[in-house]
Amino acid sequence: MPRGPRRHVLPGFGLSLGFTISYLCLLVLIPLSGVVLRASSITWAGFLASVTSARALAAFELSLGAAGVAAIVNAVFGLLVAWVLVRYRFPGRGLIDACVDLPFALPTSVAGIALTAVYSPAGWLGRQLAPLGIQVAFTRLGVVVALTFIGLPFVVRAVQPVLEDLDAEVEDAAASLGANRWQTFRRVLLPSIAPALLTGFTLAFARALGEYGSVVFISGNLPFRTEVITLLIVARLEQFDYVGATAVASMMLGASFLVLLTINLLQAWSRRRGALA
Amino acid sequence: MTAVTDRRTEPPIVRWALTAVALGFLVCFLFVPLAAVFVQAFAEGVRNYWLALVEPTALAALRLTAAAALVAVPLNTLFGLAAAWALARFEFPGRGLLITLIDLPFAISPVVSGLVFVLMFGAQGLLGPWLTAHGIRIVFAVPGILLATMFVTVPFVARELIPVMQEQGSEEEQAALALGASGWQMFRRVTLPNIRWALLYGVVLLNARAIGEFGAVSIVSGHIRGQTNTAPLHVEILYNEYNFAAAFAVASVLALAALATLAAKTIVGRRITQ
Numbered sequence: 413m414p415r416g417p418r419r420h421v422l423p424g425f426g427l428s429l430g431f432t433i434s435y436l437c438l439l440v441l442i443p444l445s446g447v448v449l450r451a452s453s454i455t456w457a458g459f460l461a462s463v464t465s466a467r468a469l470a471a472f473e474l475s476l477g478a479a480g481v482a483a484i485v486n487a488v489f490g491l492l493v494a495w496v497l498v499r500y501r502f503p504g505r506g507l508i509d510a511c512v513d514l515p516f517a518l519p520t521s522v523a524g525i526a527l528t529a530v531y532s533p534a535g536w537l538g539r540q541l542a543p544l545g546i547q548v549a550f551t552r553l554g555v556v557v558a559l560t561f562i563g564l565p566f567v568v569r570a571v572q573p574v575l576e577d578l579d580a581e582v583e584d585a586a587a588s589l590g591a592n593r594w595q596t597f598r599r600v601l602l603p604s605i606a607p608a609l610l611t612g613f614t615l616a617f618a619r620a621l622g623e624y625g626s627v628v629f630i631s632g633n634l635p636f637r638t639e640v641i642t643l644l645i646v647a648r649l650e651q652f653d654y655v656g657a658t659a660v661a662s663m664m665l666g667a668s669f670l671v672l673l674t675i676n677l678l679q680a681w682s683r684r685r686g687a688l689a
Numbered sequence: 690m691t692a693v694t695d696r697r698t699e700p701p702i703v704r705w706a707l708t709a710v711a712l713g714f715l716v717c718f719l720f721v722p723l724a725a726v727f728v729q730a731f732a733e734g735v736r737n738y739w740l741a742l743v744e745p746t747a748l749a750a751l752r753l754t755a756a757a758a759l760v761a762v763p764l765n766t767l768f769g770l771a772a773a774w775a776l777a778r779f780e781f782p783g784r785g786l787l788i789t790l791i792d793l794p795f796a797i798s799p800v801v802s803g804l805v806f807v808l809m810f811g812a813q814g815l816l817g818p819w820l821t822a823h824g825i826r827i828v829f830a831v832p833g834i835l836l837a838t839m840f841v842t843v844p845f846v847a848r849e850l851i852p853v854m855q856e857q858g859s860e861e862e863q864a865a866l867a868l869g870a871s872g873w874q875m876f877r878r879v880t881l882p883n884i885r886w887a888l889l890y891g892v893v894l895l896n897a898r899a900i901g902e903f904g905a906v907s908i909v910s911g912h913i914r915g916q917t918n919t920a921p922l923h924v925e926i927l928y929n930e931y932n933f934a935a936a937f938a939v940a941s942v943l944a945l946a947a948l949a950t951l952a953a954k955t956i957v958g959r960r961i962t963q
Contacts, residue, residue: 421863421866422778422779422859422862422863422866423866423872423875424774424872424876425775425778425779427771428771428772428774428775429775429779429781431768431771432768432771432772432775432776432787433787435768435771436768436787436790436791436843439836439839439840439843440790440793440794440840440843441790442809443805443806443809443836443840444793444805446805446808446809446814446815447801447804447805447808449815450808450815489710489711489714492707492710492711492714493711493714493715495707495711496707496708496711496712497711499698500704500707500708502708506955508712508715509955510951510952510954510955511715511719511720511951512715512719513951513954514719514723514947514951515719516894516897517897517901517946517947517948517950517951517954518723518901518943518944518947519900519901519902519903519920519921519924519940519943519947520799520901520903520904520921521903521921521922521924521925521928521940522726522901522921522924522940522943522944522947523722525726525924525925525928525936525937525940526722526723526725526726526729526940527722529722529725529729529933529937530721530722530725535725536721536725537717537721557718560718561718561719561722564718564719593698593699593703618796621798622797622798622799622800622801623798623799623904624798624799624800624903624904624907625799625903625904625907625921628925629925629928642798642799642800642904645800645801645804646800646907646908649804649807649908652813654808654813657804658804658808661800661801661804664797664798664800664801665797665801668793668796668797668798668801669796671796672789672792672793672796676789
């Protein structure tokens with residue numbers, strides 16, 4: 413009995429597991445099953461009409477596209493920020509490192525009005541972009557900006573610990589074998605950080621797909637143009653179109669489960685990478 | 690040897706350029722918007738800033754936000770402790786699935802999280818007719834706001850504690866039991882001191898999200914001023930009324946809370962790694 417003693421010595425298993433499961437059922441699982449139950453009572457034709465209406469398709473397209481672009485921007489710049497924070501020393505580094513988590517700590521409505529103020533045509537940054545013919549606020553670009561803000565910490569925080577733990581010897585070996593810096597980065601470093609980078613990308617994408625608060629102010633909420641999928645759910649609820657809202661929400665719920673599955677697979681992959689290294 | 694060390698880091702010009710681009714990105718997306726909150730808050734003077742904060746509906750919104758945090762933080766901390774004890778100390782079938790389920794609220798859009806409670810307790814919801822018949826209001830009332838806040842903050846403490854407790858192992862706890870400590874004594878004298886920084890870290894994050902949740906709370910609130918308006922929702926209402934200075938004044942209080950969270954998180958995070 414290898415695990416036997418440990419299992420019986422420690423007390424409180426029944427109490428803690430019982431409490432955990434009851435709490436989770438009452439607060440999360442039973443309410444969630446309500447959505448599934450509600451969605452399954454919609455006829456197939458009604459469901460299809462709700463999620464494939466021209467307005468819904470436009471919203472899906474914008475949400476997927478803007479979340480994708482924002483996640484790519486975050487993958488590139490997040491990797492760069494993580495690299496600079498881990499590898500270089502400069503004044504204020506600790507403070508900047510701490511501020512990377514600001515999008516997690518700041519209420520999304522505050523982020524939303526701040527980004528709108530900064531990127532509107534009269535705002536501090538919007539004013540600089542206007543002469544170049546770039547309008548950010550109340551356009552699709554504004555949606556991308558808000559979603560980039562909200563996903564910023566994910567890639568940095570996923571990649572940072574992996575960069576810190578990288579074995580300097582591997583880089584030494586590559587260098588002494590004659591690789592230049594870029595070759596070392598591409599052939600040696602990038603493969604080791606790939607799982608973390610992909611995990612960060614997926615988390616940023618998922619967060620952006622479901623984001624509401626920071627987008628609602630900067631997007632202008634024009635149906636067919638700048639209305640994201642979460643705004644469509646809210647718009648349908650405000651019109652008491654519960655069927656339409658539930659149909660779209662159940663598709664988003666499916667996407668959430670897909671994301672959880674992807675993250676679990678990515679983490680298993682990075683554990684294998686870690687075990688091999 | 691020098692050739693090899695040269696090839697191990699980038700030339701100064703590249704290092705400088707990469708740092709500049711990274712900082713430029715953070716300035717445009719983080720620091721300028723953060724500064725804008727405080728500058729806009731004082732755009733109409735210190736007096737109007739103060740008036741926007743002490744205005745009765747603003748105070749009611751801040752009180753409701755504090756109340757939501759006061760309910761969600763202790764309950765989800767208790768849940769996190771129980772879940773971490775069960776999941777980090779025992780092996781049982783379905784353990785992996787349970788860990789995934791705890792993380793579920795993080796993967797769900799705030800809008801869907803709010804909708805969940807509307808479909809359950811709303812007038813059109815599954816329990817709607819029964820609740821109406823008994824005169825109980827959950828959605829578009831304070832209970833709905835508390836439920837939505839609790840829902841979105843379920844995972845915070847558990848996900849900080851589980852990896853820490855797994856790494857620590859249970860030798861010290863078993864030793865305490867072998868020396869005759871009761872289960873409760875072992876938890877108070879051994880487990881709790883060992884996990885205190887990770888616990889605090891989780892509580893700090895949980896508290897920040899409970900204060901700042903917007904999407905889920907917005908769906909269940911009904912936006913009744915002075916009654917079901919939390920501080921993040923009050924910011925939205927003021928902004929939509931073109932009362933920008935007041936919106937940013939309330940926003941600045943929330944931004945200060947966010948900055949305090951980042952400071953606490955950094956300090957506590959250092960204690961964990963020590």
